[in-house]
Amino acid sequence: MNIHAYDSPVRVAVVELVAAVHVATPVFRHREFAEPALEAGVHVLLEKPMATSVEDCEAMIAASESGGATLMVAYRMHQDAYMVELVDRVARGEIGETRSFTSVFTHDINEDNHRGHSGFWGGPVPDFGAYPLNLVRHLFRAEPVRVHALGTRNDDRDFNFRDTVGVTLRFPGDRIAQYTLSYAGHDVDSFTLVGAEGSITSDSCYGYAPEPPRNLTVTTEHGVEERTATSVDQFAGATSSTVSAPAHGPSPTVRRGWRTCGCSRPSRSHCAPARRSPSHRGTSDRGSPAHRSGRSRRAPRTRSRTTRS
Amino acid sequence: MNIHAYDSPVRVAVVELVAAVHVATPVFRHREFAEPALEAGVHVLLEKPMATSVEDCEAMIAASESGGATLMVAYRMHQDAYMVELVDRVARGEIGETRSFTSVFTHDINEDNHRGHSGFWGGPVPDFGAYPLNLVRHLFRAEPVRVHALGTRNDDRDFNFRDTVGVTLRFPGDRIAQYTLSYAGHDVDSFTLVGAEGSITSDSCYGYAPEPPRNLTVTTEHGVEERTATSVDQFAGATSSTVSAPAHGPSPTVRRGWRTCGCSRPSRSHCAPARRSPSHRGTSDRGSPAHRSGRSRRAPRTRSRTTRS
The missing domain is CATH 3.40.50.720 (NAD(P)-binding Rossmann-like Domain)
Known part of the structure; x- marks a missing residue:
């Protein structure tokens, strides 16, 4: 080609x-x-x-x-076996009714990059925001009905837009999503999905580079399952x-x-x-093959229902 | 006694x-x-x-x-070696200027418990909210100057208050904190602190039971350090x-x-x-002794600055 x-x-x-x-x-x-x-x-x-x-x-x-x-x-992401399986498992009810979704997607962008000086539409909301927004829309199988966002512009950076933004969405079914996006922070891409009967977390979920591998930790009353998937x-x-x-x-x-x-x-x-x-x-x-080979099961963690006061 | x-x-x-x-x-x-x-x-x-x-x-x-x-x-928490060390390390600048703080604290509370039917002041905001709120106040060494909160009441639960709440705080220095609290979700207590030069995460941070141990993952350009601490x-x-x-x-x-x-x-x-x-x-x-014995250093993860599109 x-x-x-x-x-x-x-x-x-x-x-x-x-x-x-x-x-x-x-x-x-x-x-x-x-x-x-x-x-x-x-x-x-x-x-x-x-x-x-x-x-x-x-x-x-x-x-x-x-x-x-x-x-x-x-x-x-929605063409990726990792995400497709995640969405399918949640839809099958593995963690019960979904309650909340929380995500952090931060990356240190150089102001010289075109994304650093093209205004709002070059900034983190349309760029990074597409990832948690689309993920939670697919996990909740619904569209948000209310939105709140708070943006800040860090003094020590030279972007021509708010470089750090916290978004809160309300979804039908009394569900809440929150995510923070930043062009001025160290690299983090993670999410936490809380259900009535379990939770799913990942501290490497949106990238496409081979390292670090994307991962999922699924916690239910049956135990903790950890999976990794190499990006494709x-x-x-x-x-x-x-x-x-x-x-x-x-x-x-x-x-x-x-x-x-x-x-x-x-x-x-x-x-x-x-x-x-x-x-x-x-x-x-x-x-799929690399993804599935990452499957493992660990002994259940002991999680008391009285671990806080 | x-x-x-x-x-x-x-x-x-x-x-x-x-x-x-x-x-x-x-x-x-x-x-x-x-x-x-x-x-x-x-x-x-x-x-x-x-x-x-x-x-x-x-x-x-x-x-x-x-x-x-x-x-x-x-x-x-502020009398706990785990938290005191965390706050000290951030104050020493190990991850650079702090940018954002995100936390999830959810727990499945029985409506029969006094916390399940005492109205707002028995609910998740004063109860669970004290943890992420006080943590970020100490990490940022500042008081929030603006607050937004979104609460929902899940149909399948019988609390007499909003059982799930998403909070967004603005702090001086262009910093944002977000946290979600719920009495109707599976047990999660985690936070992510993003700095300009590193990040700190934990997926077990607020509890006092011995298991699971509290943990910290500190990621900077020098690599990834993982620590665990048994609760006291x-x-x-x-x-x-x-x-x-x-x-x-x-x-x-x-x-x-x-x-x-x-x-x-x-x-x-x-x-x-x-x-x-x-x-x-x-x-x-x-x-301290149990806390410090958990120290370990791993080889740096490869984290490309171009892991997203």
Whole structure:
């Protein structure tokens, strides 16, 4: 495969030579690269979140339909065996009714990086926030109904947005999610999901590098189960899926893109769970052997119900 | 030592026979037990939080002064070697400037317990909330300047208050704290402290039972250090300290009680760091040998700065 990089919108002359475009520009510049490519019939793998407005989303979907090209948002976690299994286990009721979700996603971003000086849409809320937001939406199988956020800008950093943000979401079913995002903190990516009958935690959950491996600790009255999963190369898989999808079945979907764009469109169809197409299944199964080999069971921890006063 | 239990305020006749009273009633009934005991010269170890109003706090302090008896609030964590070391390490700058604090403290409380049907002041905010609130106040060495809280009441539980609460605090220095408390969730007590140059996490931090041991994972550019600490019997230590303090030096302090009562008195003296008296030092060192023996150093984890997209 020949790969070329462009820092301005792809012209039709170029478009005719390429099979697909992976748009990884700052979010507010997604449409200007994706729309002409899609209109010219070139498949587009679009970095998340999809766009900065519903208008831009709709324009790109229209371009995809008129050009007959696949538009796929590169949100990788819901195609990952680790996350798919996590969501399935919670849905099967392994920890009972879900009560709360808490996450920390912090990373020390250099101000020189384009994400460091592109304003809100280059900052931690759309960038990091997509991870805990999408994870809890899938774990709770619901959309948030209320949001509160508190942002701060650290004096010793030179970002042109609030670099640290604490978000609180209320979900149907009396459930609460909290997460803190920061471009000015040391690397942490972790979550804690509390259910009525158990909990699931991870202190390495969102990354894609091989180290540290992603992990899950599932604690119920039956004991503590610890699992690790090596990350998989989802970029190659997603790219392959985008390019090959039209030949192998239903497109891996604008609808899926909507599902993960992070915008708050209130329609019911927007929130409908995405169906897995055959081409998606091929992608999401890539990590399974390594993932499953990480299974282990330990003796139950002793956890008294009176460990606090 | 002879120990007696009372479920109504101690009368003077009884007071003359006892050296100290440990008041562990629901919070809104603290003053009615503590005040007459203190006025009669009986030392009082008062469960946290101190009271439900500043008025009650001041009345008990006045009773302590007029009766010449020690009033000590039984908030145990700041007398614990695990927490004292944690606070000291953060203050020494081991993880750089502090950025955010996140905590989860959930526990499945039976509605039959007095804490399950005594309204707000028997619920998770004053009860569990004292732990993350006091921890972050000591870690940040500051008082919060803004608060947001979201509470929910789960349909399948029968509490007469919001049983699950998400709190967000803003602290001076552009720092954010978030914590979720619940009486309706599986047992979790954990925190994550993010600094500019490192992070500290624990998935067992507030308990006092021997198992699971409390733990800390300190991650910096120098690597990952994991420590465990067996909990100590702080009830015996606190009781002994309360009773013996007048004979061994400065009282272990109403001021310390104020410092941890959780009320938001805006005076500067209220927020001044408590000094450790000799009697306190004796208590807080009890856990040191077991604590220190847990020290270990592992090889640094590889943590790339590009582990996310």
